[in-house]
Amino acid sequence: SKPDLYEEIGGSATLSKVFGLAINRIYNDPMLGPHFEGVPKSHLRKMLTEQTCALIGGPCEYTGKDMRESHQERNVTEAEFYALVEHVQQAMRLIGLTYQQENRILAALAPLKEDIIYQAQ
């Protein structure tokens, strides 16, 4: 049978490495960094790791807030969304995931977009 993506990439240990790297890039990005003022890196890293684990079929429970709830008053733009995704993609590449693994993970995150860039207006 088709190997499970979660197992194939090395599980949560690999995801935690990916997000550890991505978080630094995100917080240092002049467009994205200011949004995260006051948000502990360790918290966001853990939440992203759990969420991605759950989305790709891993044995994790996402314990964080709903995406619409946590982003709705922040006026996140589509450009910001793609900039963040780009940092995650670069981190996956640096960690050594294959192009195919990268794309499968990004495809799992893509449906979150509508809730993240949602703006009450």
Ligand code: HEM
């Ligand atoms: C693929 C794109 C994204 C994903 C998967 C994602 C995921 C998450 C997750 C899992 C949390 C944790 C929720 C919690 O604390 O319980 C979070 C929080 C947060 N996100 Fe995102 N996010 C994305 C894009 C963005 C973008 C583009 C911005 C702004 C530029 C942003 C700003 C924030 C902020 C400020 C928080 C902290 C919310 C709080 O502490 O209440 N996110 N995000």
